[in-house]
Amino acid sequence: MLDHLKQSLDPALFWEYRVTLLAGLVENIAIFLASAVLASLLALAIGLARTSSNRFSRLLSAGYTELFRNTPEYVLLVWAYYVLPLILSRLLAQKLSISPVPAAILALGFAYSGFLSETVRTGLLAVPIGHREAAMALGMSRIDILRRIVFPQGLRRVLPDALNQYVSLFKATSIVSLIAVEDIMYQVSMINVEEMRPLPLYTGAALLYCAIVIAASQTIQVLTRRWRQRGWA
Amino acid sequence: MIDNFNRYVLGNADLLGQGLLMTLRICVQAFLLAIVLAVAVGLARVYVPMLRFLAAAYIEFFRATPILVQLLWVNYVWPDLFGFPQTAEQAGIIALALQSSGYLAETIRSGIEGLPRGQYDAGRAVGLSSLQIIRRIVAPQVVLVMAPSLISQMAVVIKSSTLVSVIAIPDLMYAAIRIVNQWFEPIEILTSTAFLYFLVIFLLSLAANRISDRFRTRFGLAE
Numbered sequence: 001m002l003d004h005l006k007q008s009l010d011p012a013l014f015w016e017y018r019v020t021l022l023a024g025l026v027e028n029i030a031i032f033l034a035s036a037v038l039a040s041l042l043a044l045a046i047g048l049a050r051t052s053s054n055r056f057s058r059l060l061s062a063g064y065t066e067l068f069r070n071t072p073e074y075v076l077l078v079w080a081y082y083v084l085p086l087i088l089s090r091l092l093a094q095k096l097s098i099s100p101v102p103a104a105i106l107a108l109g110f111a112y113s114g115f116l117s118e119t120v121r122t123g124l125l126a127v128p129i130g131h132r133e134a135a136m137a138l139g140m141s142r143i144d145i146l147r148r149i150v151f152p153q154g155l156r157r158v159l160p161d162a163l164n165q166y167v168s169l170f171k172a173t174s175i176v177s178l179i180a181v182e183d184i185m186y187q188v189s190m191i192n193v194e195e196m197r198p199l200p201l202y203t204g205a206a207l208l209y210c211a212i213v214i215a216a217s218q219t220i221q222v223l224t225r226r227w228r229q230r231g232w233a
Numbered sequence: 234m235i236d237n238f239n240r241y242v243l244g245n246a247d248l249l250g251q252g253l254l255m256t257l258r259i260c261v262q263a264f265l266l267a268i269v270l271a272v273a274v275g276l277a278r279v280y281v282p283m284l285r286f287l288a289a290a291y292i293e294f295f296r297a298t299p300i301l302v303q304l305l306w307v308n309y310v311w312p313d314l315f316g317f318p319q320t321a322e323q324a325g326i327i328a329l330a331l332q333s334s335g336y337l338a339e340t341i342r343s344g345i346e347g348l349p350r351g352q353y354d355a356g357r358a359v360g361l362s363s364l365q366i367i368r369r370i371v372a373p374q375v376v377l378v379m380a381p382s383l384i385s386q387m388a389v390v391i392k393s394s395t396l397v398s399v400i401a402i403p404d405l406m407y408a409a410i411r412i413v414n415q416w417f418e419p420i421e422i423l424t425s426t427a428f429l430y431f432l433v434i435f436l437l438s439l440a441a442n443r444i445s446d447r448f449r450t451r452f453g454l455a456e
Contacts, residue, residue, distance in 0.1 A: 208293075
């Protein structure tokens, strides 16, 4: 067992394949960034719709949130990769296919837009109604009210929660290997096929993810601390 | 479309049903194991100074690694390292349990630390032992606070359990993908599977919300 433990923690194999693994990690980060942008934009729209005065758009957006929050990411991923192109092909009456990377970005982006829209909604509701009314009384336009009154306060309020969602999103990028996106877990599996040494490879992957997630979330916490404390409603 | 639905989904209802049963079996076992682990780790984190660091590391590690990575790690590394799990099914259960236990242990910790100090002092003042204080004062309140997050964690376990198909456990997702690979007609089968998962998880989340609302009004446990 001690021998196996030493093998598991041996970084030599990881170092040997550092170029491939790093390329995989870059793929993860790229997919994370793209789907984070997609998810945030969707979540903003849906979050606004959820707090709108229109009953219909409230209902529709609540349905959207529930749908994407309660469907497993892996199922969405497989659905986006296999089913979406077929449906689009039928609708547009021409043959379409979707490559793994866009499918992954779409699936993760939509999945996390569900979680994030809930965060956006919380943030929007956290700003006291009196602030909006005061801004209206000053003659600010709706866009201005959102941009200058609601967002700065709401964002500060929900930042820790949003950060958790982004961390989950980054962790979820590991599943894109399952539709053959060449991310870090894909590379780890490929190297394992070649070297047949799962111990250092999978242990290393787990430790690497752990280190990245903890380091990134701590850094962002520290960096945003002062910004969050400034101008609290 | 209806034809395809009848043919691929209803025609394979037994296969999908078996898959769903496997999913539920794995989730229930993983969930029970997660609770046991979480209680042990959570208590160690708060009450055992010698194990505090170890428990904190455990919680951080399992919260910060993706479930797929843990699943493959447990499946490929643990048999050599610890001599178990012996089957893929056990590996799936352990990996799902480990992930959830990290989150739940953190909930237990915050539940315990959220209790006012005065309650311990009061317990001691009426002559309760430390164990009695935990059992009769701390535990009931922590369980109340935890109940909603326990149910939402159950939903997370079901979501994560879709990945156990990767290590060839014949769960619902595995059955669905097998049918897809057999007939190359993914639309109906994958959409139905997605909807089935959605339904199960949605109902659980709904229950979690109901319960947390109820607790909040009945026991005054405001967040």
